[in-house]
Every structure is written in structure tokens, then in C-alpha cells.
Amino acid sequence: MRRRLRSLDALAATAAIWFLAKFLRYAFPPLFPALSVRYGVTDATLGLAFTAMLLVYALLQFPAGALADRIGATTVITAGAAVAGVAGLVLAFDIPFVVLVGAMVLVGIGTGVHKTVAVGLLSTVYTERTGRALGVLDTAGALAGVAAPAAIAFCLASGRVTWHAVFLAGGLTGLGLAVLAHRWLGAREPEPDGTSDERVSLRRYAALFREPAFAGFVLVTVGFSFAYNGVVAFLPRYLETTGLTPATASAVYGSLFVVSLVQTVTGDLADRVGALRVIVVTLAVATVGLLALIAVPEGAGITVLVGTVVVFGLGSHGFRPVRGAYLMALLPEDVSGGGLGVVRTILMGAGALAPGVVGIVSTYAGFTIAFSVLWVALAVAAVVAGVLLVTEA
Incomplete structure (x- = not known):
């Protein structure tokens, strides 16, 4: 049992930092109404600020992966956790809006170096259980x-605690996790040879896109990321337009993530029956859920809204770990870190644009139109995934 627990140290460290990274990011959408009142800004402005954070996050995917190929994942992950911790401490104070946006960008920097590097590390440490490990992550x-x-x-x-306390806790936790990651991951990671990145040119990464299966799946991930990030950024605001109070909307928003345990199931299932099959099913479920959410009439009731959000969540969360496992299977070993970074830069770049698009479209045309744009992107991703499955067979 002790040996078993010791074998999970790399997974525990990377998962804890990923929890913190997403915690800091997901703390912003429920704050949008309060921030709008506090700073006197519109949804369009808040959406663009959120987009700035995600764009920085996206742009760091390839550099982080390529750097990890050369100097090691432990150093990159540790540095990212420390930067995220500093950003949390900045947000713990009542600061001007321009400083708040700067701190959001710093969150994007600190968290942007983690996921790509963590996926590569876990696929190396847990070779036979990659899908399950990524599901846990x-x-x-x-x-x-x-x-x-x-x-x-x-x-x-609360009348005693402000929302700044959330970021104070996050900042202190980030600094603590940086120390933990340096110790635990350093003991498990193979020593980098320091030469792989010198042998790999940008043409090598560009050549990946000449493979139809790889290029097609990048399109799938781009469509999903755009739709998912747009929904996550503005779902609380959208739910308020259906007649829910802000508190109730936040509770329904939380149900989107309660069903995330499905990721351990789909990750394990992908190891057994094939990742692409699971991908097609999960994207289909997410597409149906989002369409149902858009079609819900005003005043339909909280039960119906929770049901549609849960269906969308099951499909979306079920897809995410399988996506990483499938990409690692497609990538050649010599460019796995940088190659995954390239893909994540593209998909997160598309996802980063979504909050800005939704914020602007919803401000001038309404949330139904804005979410319909997201549904089209998700439906295209599901169709392309189906085509890949048919051609693979």
C-alpha cells in the first residue's frame, strides 16, 4: 500500500496545481456582476479582460512544452505554480481595474505553463495508465x-469576508504547491538530455499538420475549446437571463462541474475501447446538451436548466481527458512536449477568443445568439470527429 501511494506522488502534485489553476480561473465568471458594479464596466469589457488572460495562457502552451523537453517538466511546473501564487496575492487586495486586469494576465502566465507539461510528464510516468491518469488530472x-x-x-x-479572501488563499496555496512540486516531481521525472529541442526545428512541428488525422483532430479540439470556454465564461450571466437569481445561477453553474467525475470513467474507457470512439460519443452528448440549454424557454424552471447543464457537462468533461490521451498517441515521441504545446496553443487561442466574442455579441444581440454561435462550433467539432472515426476504421 505504501508503495502504491508513493507511485501516485507525481499525479497528486500535478493534479493539485491544476486544481489551483482552474480555481483561480473559475473564480472570475461568478464575480462578473460584482466587478461590473464595482468598476462600472460592461460585459463586453469583462469578456475582453477574460480573453486577455486566456490568450496569454494559450500563447505559453508551445514555449512551455518545448522548454520542458529541454530543461525538464519539474522546473517549468514549479515556476508556474509560484507565478500563479503571486497573482493570487495581488488579487487579494482592493486594486484599480487596470491592475486587476494585469493580475488576471499574470494568472494566465502562471497557469499557462502547467497543463501541457503535466500531460507530457504523466504520460511518461504512467505509461500503461495514461488515460486514467489524465482523467484524474x-x-x-x-x-x-x-x-x-x-x-x-x-x-x-458574507458580511465579514470579501471575495479577496478567495485569492489570498489561492495565492498562499500556489506558493506552497510550488515547493511540493519541486520535491515530488523532481524525484520522478527522467533526466532531460538537453539536446532534443536543439534537433527539432519549427518545420518538424509544422510537418505534423500534413497528417490528415492530426490536422483533423486539431480542428475538433479548436471547435470544442471555443464553445466550452465561451459557455464557462458567461453561463452564470446567461442563466440570469432565464429568470434565475444570481445566487441560484451560481449554484446551477456549479452543477456543470459536479459531473466532472465522469472524466475518470471516460479516461479509463478510452484505454479499453479506443479514444476516438469515446471522443465521438462525448462530443455528441455535449452538442445535444448545449442545444437544449439554448432552447430552454424563459421561466422553464431550475430542474430543466440543471438537466441541460448536466448533459452539456457530462459530454464536455468526458471529452477532455480523452483528448489529451489521443493527442499523445498521435504525436511522435521526439516532439511530444512541443507538439502538444503547439496544439494547445491553437486550441486555447481559439478558446481565449470565445469570452470576448460572447461578451460583445451578448451585449448587442443577446445571449441566445451568442450561445448559438458556440453551438455551431461544437457541432462542427462533433461532425469532424465522426468523420475521423469512419476514416480510421
């Missing part, structure tokens, strides 16, 4: 989506 991140809105709701309802 993504579940930890998704559970942050339950914890963050709950923590924000508690602070907003």
Missing part, C-alpha cells in the same frame, strides 16, 4: 469549477 481541474463559485458565493453573501 482533468477531474481535479473540473472540481475547481465547483469549489470556486461556491467560495465566491459564500464571500459575496
Whole structure:
């Protein structure tokens, strides 16, 4: 039993940091109404600020992966956790809006170096259980989506504690996890040879896109990321337009992440029956859920809304760990870190644009139109995944 627990140290460290990364990110959408009042800004402005954070996050995916190939994952992950911790401490104070946006960007920097590097490390440490390990990793991140809105709701309802306390706790935790990661991951990671990145040119990464299966799946991930990030950023605001109070909307928003435990199931299932099959099913479920959410009439009731959000959540969370496992299977070993970084830069870049798009479209045309744009992107991703499955067979 002791040996078994010791073997999980790398997974525990990376999952804990990923929980913190998503916690800091998911704390912002429930705060949008309060931030709008506090700073006198519109949804469009808040959406663009959120997009700035995600764009920085996206742009760091390839550099982080390529750097980890050369100097090691432990150093990159440790540095990222420390930067995220510093950002949390900045947000713990009542600061001007421009400083708040700067701190959001710093969150993007600190958290942006983690996921790509963690996926590569876990696929090396847990070779025979990659799908299951990534399922646990993504579940930890998704559970942050339950914890963050709950923590924000508690602070907003409290007369003694402000929402700044959430970021204070996050900042201190980030610094502590940086120390833990340096110790635990350093003992498990193979020594980098320091030469792999010198042998790999940008043309080598670009050549990956000449493979139809790889290029097609990148399109799938881009469509999903755009749709998912747009929904996550503005779901609380959208739910309020259906007649829910802000507190109830936050609770329903949390249900999107409660179902994240499905990731451990789909990750394990992908190891057994094939990742692409699971991908097609999960994307289909997410597409149906989002369409149902858009079609819900005003005043339909909380039960119906929770049901549609849960269906969308089951499909979305079920897809995420399988995506990582499938990409690692497609990538050649010599460019696995940088290659995954390239893909995540593209998909997160598309996802980063979504909050800005939804914020602008919803401000001038309404949330139904904005969410319909997201549904089209998700439906395209599901169709392309189906085509890949048919051609693979």
C-alpha cells in the first residue's frame, strides 16, 4: 500500500496545481456582476479582460512544452505554480481595474505553463495508465469549477469576508504547491538530455499538420475549446437571463462541474475501447446538451436548466481527458512536449477568443445568439470527429 501511494506522488502534485489553476480561473465568471458594479464596466469589457488572460495562457502552451523537453517538466511546473501564487496575492487586495486586469494576465502566465507539461510528464510516468491518469488530472481541474463559485458565493453573501479572501488563499496555496512540486516531481521525472529541442526545428512541428488525422483532430479540439470556454465564461450571466437569481445561477453553474467525475470513467474507457470512439460519443452528448440549454424557454424552471447543464457537462468533461490521451498517441515521441504545446496553443487561442466574442455579441444581440454561435462550433467539432472515426476504421 505504501508503495502504491508513493507511485501516485507525481499525479497528486500535478493534479493539485491544476486544481489551483482552474480555481483561480473559475473564480472570475461568478464575480462578473460584482466587478461590473464595482468598476462600472460592461460585459463586453469583462469578456475582453477574460480573453486577455486566456490568450496569454494559450500563447505559453508551445514555449512551455518545448522548454520542458529541454530543461525538464519539474522546473517549468514549479515556476508556474509560484507565478500563479503571486497573482493570487495581488488579487487579494482592493486594486484599480487596470491592475486587476494585469493580475488576471499574470494568472494566465502562471497557469499557462502547467497543463501541457503535466500531460507530457504523466504520460511518461504512467505509461500503461495514461488515460486514467489524465482523467484524474482533468477531474481535479473540473472540481475547481465547483469549489470556486461556491467560495465566491459564500464571500459575496458574507458580511465579514470579501471575495479577496478567495485569492489570498489561492495565492498562499500556489506558493506552497510550488515547493511540493519541486520535491515530488523532481524525484520522478527522467533526466532531460538537453539536446532534443536543439534537433527539432519549427518545420518538424509544422510537418505534423500534413497528417490528415492530426490536422483533423486539431480542428475538433479548436471547435470544442471555443464553445466550452465561451459557455464557462458567461453561463452564470446567461442563466440570469432565464429568470434565475444570481445566487441560484451560481449554484446551477456549479452543477456543470459536479459531473466532472465522469472524466475518470471516460479516461479509463478510452484505454479499453479506443479514444476516438469515446471522443465521438462525448462530443455528441455535449452538442445535444448545449442545444437544449439554448432552447430552454424563459421561466422553464431550475430542474430543466440543471438537466441541460448536466448533459452539456457530462459530454464536455468526458471529452477532455480523452483528448489529451489521443493527442499523445498521435504525436511522435521526439516532439511530444512541443507538439502538444503547439496544439494547445491553437486550441486555447481559439478558446481565449470565445469570452470576448460572447461578451460583445451578448451585449448587442443577446445571449441566445451568442450561445448559438458556440453551438455551431461544437457541432462542427462533433461532425469532424465522426468523420475521423469512419476514416480510421
